[in-house]
Amino acid sequence: MNQSALIRPDWTPATIALMVLGFVVFWPLGLAMLAYIIFGDRLKSFRKDANDAVDGVFASCRSAFGRGKGPAFRRATGNVAFDDWRDAELSRLDEERRKLDEMREEFDSYVRELRRAKDQEEFDRFMRERRNEGKGDVPGFPAT
Template sequence: MTSRALIRPAWTPATIALMVGGFFVFWPLGLAVLAYILWGDRLDAFKRDVNTSTDRFFGGLKRAGFDASSFGGQRTGNVAFDDWRDAELKRLDEERRKLHEASAEFEAYARELRRAKDQEEFDRFMRDRRSRGTRKDEGPVVDGHPA
């Protein structure tokens, strides 16, 4: 059994009711719900693109010679601690990058799994449709029942 959210970017009774109610209460709220219904499925990709571009921007700053101490990560004066902190921050950045890559791989895997499931259901539908179409003696079939 699949679990589906009540409020999701699709034309469901709940989202339609929220949109209409939003227009009654305050028209920009209704407009925001309408935008969510139409373009909400693109929010994950938008967030991923923003994160990627932000990472690229700050990576460019690091390559240009700016370091964490320029943005508030003050040196403590203890060289051993500062070196350890820098090494840990680099390690954490590498772990974060690996997590982002794993997340992207899983999203691609889940997308392919959904596509394969959809293809299987479609193929089953077409087989059933063809098998119903070959039986001429039963007459037309409407909604899965003989007419």
């Protein structure tokens, strides 16, 4: 570690001052500075261990997916009849998913139109009631 740095994980006047200032301003900042002073020299090894752990997790995911050959359930098993049946079922499920997505889009557009019509009806009723109370037209809005 560079020992000439002003703020380093050691009991220097600068780190002590920052710790005290952190406790005065907001106590978690002071606590964080204290943790840095005490455990800061272990940060490099902690970071390396964390990166190695994450790399191991992703390496296991890559091996589960066959290193770029696609998901494991899409790979050939060697049984031609089973592979044909599986491909047919997967294509059927994809078609069902596509139909469900289309139906959801149709329903969403129906609900949007229903809300728009309800909002328009409420606005028209408000304008009629306002006009009937004798307040007249609202400037900038045409009479309906």
